[in-house]
Amino acid sequence: MxxxxxxxxxxxxxxxxxxxxxxxxxxxxxxxxxxxxxxxxxxxxxxxxxxxxxxxxxxxxxxxxxxxxxxxxxxxxxxxxxxxxxxxxxxxxxxxxxxxxxxxxxxxxxxxxxxxxCLGKCTDISFIDSTPIRACHIKREKQHKTFKNIAQKGQCSLGWFYGFKLHLIINDRGEMLDFILTTGNVDDREPLKSMELHKRIFGKLFGDKGYIGEDLFEQLFIDGVHLITKIKKNMKNCLMLLHDKIMLRKRALIESVNDELKNICQIEHTRHRSFDNFVLNILSALAAYSFFDKKPSINSSSTE
Structure with a gap:
């Protein structure tokens, strides 16, 4: 064997x-x-x-x-x-x-x-999401020494964590368009507000409820990016194109990309001994993902 x-x-x-x-x-x-x-x-x-x-x-x-x-x-x-x-x-x-x-x-x-x-080209349809990069277990955050005074405590859909966030934008072919690494306590909307993450994209950008914001929507719309998200329960419903509703359901595509980055490319582990090697590990994993022959993708022409 x-x-x-x-x-x-x-x-x-x-x-x-x-x-x-x-x-x-x-x-x-x-x-x-x-x-x-x-x-x-x-x-x-x-x-x-x-x-x-x-x-x-x-x-x-x-x-x-x-x-x-x-x-x-x-x-x-x-x-x-x-x-x-x-x-x-x-x-x-x-x-x-x-x-x-x-x-x-x-x-x-x-x-x-x-x-x-290693970055792809924008195809007018983009997906954005952030994934936690844990430095250690949340219960050992005060004992952690490698990223002391660097990593921060944050919260995601799975609960509290101690470490960093990887903000990622992909197209409908599963290719990376841009990325940025922040500490765990940074809001998901901050990289978009500072225009550090959407310089390479245009058209429609699909995200989760963490990107809801009237000011952010107006700012991106001026820059040529149409931000589309789901609405919360206490928000008023608004009209949406059928194609946008279908593409919003396909937002799980970026979750599949994050899953491959963590489980195949080993972008997250707790064995780091220096911050330089931690950054190199993430960059090498992103470079390795770009060489994958098969990436998670959707056929946007069929939805049209």
Missing amino acids: KFRYLTKFSAIYNEKITIIYFIVDEFFKEFNSALKDYALKDPKMKTRNRKSALSQSEVMTIMILFHYGAFKNLKHFYQGYVQRHMKKEFPVTVSYNRFVELQKKVNVPMAVFVKMM
Whole structure:
């Protein structure tokens, strides 16, 4: 059974690793050239001339492959799979402790890579939702040390939690349009009010009751975005197009995307030891999701 399991994953990785590494390596060529032209250099700062055994492209590719293959533990994946079964792809590797140190150097490039290479195009139909990213159990919030004074206590439909919120916008094909990470006590409407989340979208935006707000609706409408939500029990009913009612029922699409991000890409776990690795874990999971062949989607033409 173990041999069949490894054979199955080897076949999947052999198909994707070349594509992922090529895209990542081409991105780094443009990123490094732009960095040389615009980066400020400190003459007193010492620079490292010796190259690392693992390049930044290889480190980023390994992080994306970890989340792409639904592995649970990065250490077991690196030592038990990459160093043993991927010697052709990565002939020279470093120790796991050194690999953890190299992760910090690809944090900023990974953020630029996700924003530039992993986001889809708006199709006039978008869905928005926020999902909690728990740092620890709510009962251990006062004992938690890794994200002390960073993570905050918040509330969602499942109850109270301690950690962060991932605000996500997708289109009807399941592709990410934009995202933002905030603390757990931030209201869902704040990223939309500050125009940090809807720069790339237009048309109709479907959300849950947490996005109800007259001021927010008017602000988005001026920016070319029509916000559509369900109404609360104490609110007056309003006329709505049949197509909008049907699409509002399809809002579970973004719930499926959040489910894949948490259960397949491992975007949420409580084993973080630094904030930098926490951010890199989320960015790598989002990048890995963008390479999925099959994403949750709906056929909007059939509803019309």
